[in-house]
Amino acid sequence: MWKSKTIIVVIVTLAIGFAGGFILRPVTAPPQQAVAAASPSPVAPVPTEARGTQYFVANIDEARQVVAGCRDGSVRGGECATAEEAIIKVDAAERRKRFLGN
Template identity: 50%
Template structure:
């Protein structure tokens, strides 16, 4: 009998405290990765992200977007240097 009362109290308090214990939807870090256009405008930050990706601190689409932006910028700089611009 005591075990049943303890279970009822436990489940009841769990349902009451559930909104307090769980973080809100906006508190979860589910932000979208920055795009290639952002990194094209901020090449220094893109290079920092690439370094963090190599260290394993950053993963996913943000690594790919930063890598693409830096590769395109470096390619354009090399082409301009080759063409004497």
């Protein structure tokens, strides 16, 4: 007898809690950001992610510029490591090519 009453009380309490959550959701949720108009911004967005090693392998001169900038302190972030890794890979490929004579 007590078990069935306990189960019913638990089910009713859960139902009230879920219903209250759905009803109060618009009140407790943060307001949605307004969508900006379709006018393009005059400034191009700056990429926040560092370029990958493959990019720097394809653009080795730019990788050398980034590494030079990292050494003098004008460039910071994840690009320093990826640019240096790309330079190491390209140099190793050139040494391998000279050694094997291909």
